[in-house]
Amino acid sequence: MSFTVRILGSGSAIPTSRRIPSSQHVMCCSRSILIDCGEGAQLQLRKFGIKFQRINHILISHLHGDHYFGLMGLLSTMHLLGRVVPINIYGPPKLESIIQTILEAGESRFAYEIVFHAINDDFSGKIFEDEKIEIHTFPMIHKIPTHGFRIVEKSKPRKLLADLAKKDDVPVECYHRLKNGEDVKVGEILYRSSDYTEQGDPSKSYAYCSDTMYNEQMLKEIQNVDLLYHEATFVEHLKDRAKETKHSTAMDAANIAKKAKVGKLLLGHISARYDSGDIHLNEALTIFSQAQVVEDGDIFEIE
Numbered sequence: 001m002s003f004t005v006r007i008l009g010s011g012s013a014i015p016t017s018r019r020i021p022s023s024q025h026v027m028c029c030s031r032s033i034l035i036d037c038g039e040g041a042q043l044q045l046r047k048f049g050i051k052f053q054r055i056n057h058i059l060i061s062h063l064h065g066d067h068y069f070g071l072m073g074l075l076s077t078m079h080l081l082g083r084v085v086p087i088n089i090y091g092p093p094k095l096e097s098i099i100q101t102i103l104e105a106g107e108s109r110f111a112y113e114i115v116f117h118a119i120n121d122d123f124s125g126k127i128f129e130d131e132k133i134e135i136h137t138f139p140m141i142h143k144i145p146t147h148g149f150r151i152v153e154k155s156k157p158r159k160l161l162a163d164l165a166k167k168d169d170v171p172v173e174c175y176h177r178l179k180n181g182e183d184v185k186v187g188e189i190l191y192r193s194s195d196y197t198e199q200g201d202p203s204k205s206y207a208y209c210s211d212t213m214y215n216e217q218m219l220k221e222i223q224n225v226d227l228l229y230h231e232a233t234f235v236e237h238l239k240d241r242a243k244e245t246k247h248s249t250a251m252d253a254a255n256i257a258k259k260a261k262v263g264k265l266l267l268g269h270i271s272a273r274y275d276s277g278d279i280h281l282n283e284a285l286t287i288f289s290q291a292q293v294v295e296d297g298d299i300f301e302i303e
């Protein structure tokens with residue numbers, strides 16, 4: 001089952017023709033998830049052919065405008081196009097009243113339900129789980145309460161050694177339990193899971209950390225993830241500005257990626273003052289070799 005991350009917006013506060021503000025679309029085990037919804041996100045969803053009525057979860061990291069000013073527009077379009085399926089929104093408690101205030105001001109209501117899940121300032125833990133995936137959240141260090149997210153596939157069942165099972169006449173009804181690691185007794189015969197199955201595929205994971213200053217406290221939350229998106233608003237010549245505004249440099253992000261032993265690092269939330277991400281990339285590569293500066297529209301498959 002595929003696990004992809006599509007970058008919709010890789011810029012920071014000021015939109016440019018090259019980078020719109022933060023937003024990403026994640027498909028994990030057919031679950032369609034939007035992370036942040038900066039201005040212009042719905043146009044990017046259209047441009048990249050993402051069926052936004054299928055989005056069931058929207059995760060909002062914090063209430064700086066470049067992370068959610070596109071949300072009301074998207075919710076409104078979903079309504080106008082006939083959505084009736086509820087949508088889950090996870091974010092700071094104040095977001096719920098902001099949505100209500102905007103609706104009330106326009107004497108509007110949506111035909112679908114918004115199921116709001118407030119994430120309190122210091123909360124760390126699981127915010128969603130079903131049979132295939134889990135979504136976790138954890139605090140960042142930024143100017144206002146901000147959260148990162150980790151999306152993980154649940155551990156996968158063991159794989160049946162089908163040829164051996166057939167050869168030994170293992171009853172087909174036993175396969176499911178054997179794959180779940182159980183030994184199964186049929187009459188006098190004991191079929192051991194370890195004899196008839198092998199390790200399943202490893203479960204994959206993705207973490208999103210934006211916005212944040214350099215923060216080693218979050219290492220435990222993102223340890224060994226396959227793919228990490230970490231903001232890199234600035235490069236080293238503005239590291240004082242990064243500290244002052246509680247953002248990160250590309251080298252901060254690379255240090256976090258290295259310490260967390262992630263598979264690959266994506267750098268984004270690039271300040272509009274930079275024409276390209278070349279300096280970000282060169283600085284990050286001095287610390288962590290598996291780094292890439294993302295562009296709007298990039299898609300990454302986690303394998």
Ligand SMILES: [Zn+2]
Pocket residue numbers: 062064142211
């Ligand atoms: Zn911010």
